[in-house]
Amino acid sequence: MIVIVGAGLSGLLTAYLLKKEGIPFKILEARNRVGGRINTIYRKEEAPIEMGATWFTAQHPNLIALLEELGIGRFEQYMDSKVFYEPNSNFPAQIVEIPKNEPNYRIAGGTSNLINTLVRKLNPEDVILNQAVKEIEFNTNSVFVKAENIFEGKAVVLALPPKLWANGIIFEPEIAEHLKEIALQTHTWMEDSIKVALTFAKPFWKEENLPRTLFSNVGPIVEFYDQCDEENSRYALCGFINSAFKQLSYSERKELVIDQLKNIFGSRVEEFLHYEECVWSEEIDTFEDSEHSLFPHQNNGNPIFRDLYFDNRLIISGSETSSKFPGYMEGAVISAIESVQKIVESRR
Template sequence: MIVIIGAGLSGLLTGYRLKKEGIPFKILEARSRIGGRINTIYGTENTPVEMGATWFGNQHRHLISLLEELGIGSFEQYMDGTVFFQPFSTSPAQSIQIPSQPPSYRISGGTSNLVNTLYQNLDQNDIKLNQSVKEIRFQNDSVQVITEEVFKGDKVVLAIPPKLWAKNIVFEPDLPDNLMSIAQQTQTWMEDSIKIALTYKNPFWEEENLSGTLFSNTGPVTELYDHCDHQRSKYALCGFINSSFKQLTYSERREKVIDQIKNVFGEKAEDFTDYEECIWSKEQHTFETSDIPLFPHQNNGNQIFSRSFMNDKLLISSSESALEFPGYMDGAVYSANETAKKIIAR
């Protein structure tokens, strides 16, 4: 049996590939939900908004191929109409022309449609939630993975960000020093991000020939985009706020976001039905403090993660470990495909 740690995109896809080959596995997930950094939530009007991974591009061929395989649609990010830019806090937002760029895409039905589809194709008994791994023991002919329970397997797959397993799991015997050192200095994508979304009964920005796009140097919102669903029947704006605003209370942060959006888009922006936010640095199964400051994507895609360890009993599969597009959904898909291939081949 293969024990997979983490029920994010990489872990679920690894399980999906193994199931097709009849290879038994268990997926252990510390959270009470699947998806990891993919988290679509639904507001009052059942409008899907993304608190985690959202966009992909034409270059992300591993993800696109998986969506096609699973029969999941995608649609282009709406960018029609005026774009606003706030260069200084002392001046109003300016309408700007942004250079023509390759389109971004979103997943129809929300990004969670992808992980939910994988989950529905697995035996739910093979996925254990609320299982925080404390220790992994490598023995001559097996691996023991210890949560509140003990799971025994032939191999273990680490399908969570490297910094998390390096700092939170005890390995017996110890993993190689160079692997642990690099893992602890591997930046976890989105770990400092704050996502916000506001849902509306009507897309007032589209009615006024605005794209819903805002770029700001002043904050709290640094980027904001139209976030309507693929049928354009549910309406929202979604984006990022400066990570320093995590120091404020929820109500202080919310008030500043609403003030800024109202200043840019006018009074109608205040007529929202839901305000949602996710501070990823407060998600204990995503964020782990770094011993030294790490730059974005530091050590993502490091060659060491593509090796196997502990006499071939330990494999590493996560977005950050991918040799192609590490840190993105495409990287998670690439990692899972490569890891599953290795296990199936052996």
């Protein structure tokens, strides 16, 4: 049996591919939900809104191939040719024209549609929630993974951000010091992001012929985009808040966000149905403090993560470890594919 630590995209895809190979596994997830940094909020009669991973491009063929294999659609992210732009606090928002860039895409039904589809392909008893792994012990022919329960396997796949396992899991014997140092200095993509979204019953921006895209140097919102569903029949706007605002309370952030949007879009912003936000630095199963500041994608894709350890019984996986597009959904898919290839080859 293979023990997979982490039920994000990489971990679930690893399980799906192992099942196709006829190799038994268990997935252990610390949270009470699957998906990791993919988290779509669903409400009846409202647009699905993304608190986590959202976009991909035509440059991400492995993710696209997976969606096609699973029968999941994709659609182009709507992008205004003219956008609101706040250059600084001394000037009101202005409407400016931007060049047309390579399109971004979103997953039909929300990004969690991919997660939920993968879960449905697995046996329910093989995905175990509320199992924060505390210790991994390597013996001659087996691995013991200790969480709320103890699981024995032939090998273990770490499908979570490197900082989390380097700081939160005790290894017996200990992992190499150099590997641990690199892991602790590996940036976790989105770990300090704050996402915010508002749902609406009507697209007031369309009725008033307003851009629905915003770029701001003022804040708290720094980027804001259309988040309507693929049929453009349920309406939402979604974007990012400057991470410095994590020091404020939920109610303080919400008030500042609504004030900023009223100044730009007008009073009809207050017609929103729901306000949602996710401060990823408050997610203990995503965020881990760093001793020193890390730059975006620091050590992502480092070759040290693609080696096998403890006689092929430790496989390091997860989006940040991928050989290509580390930190993104494409990286998570590539990492899972590479991990399963290693497992299959080591069993020959």
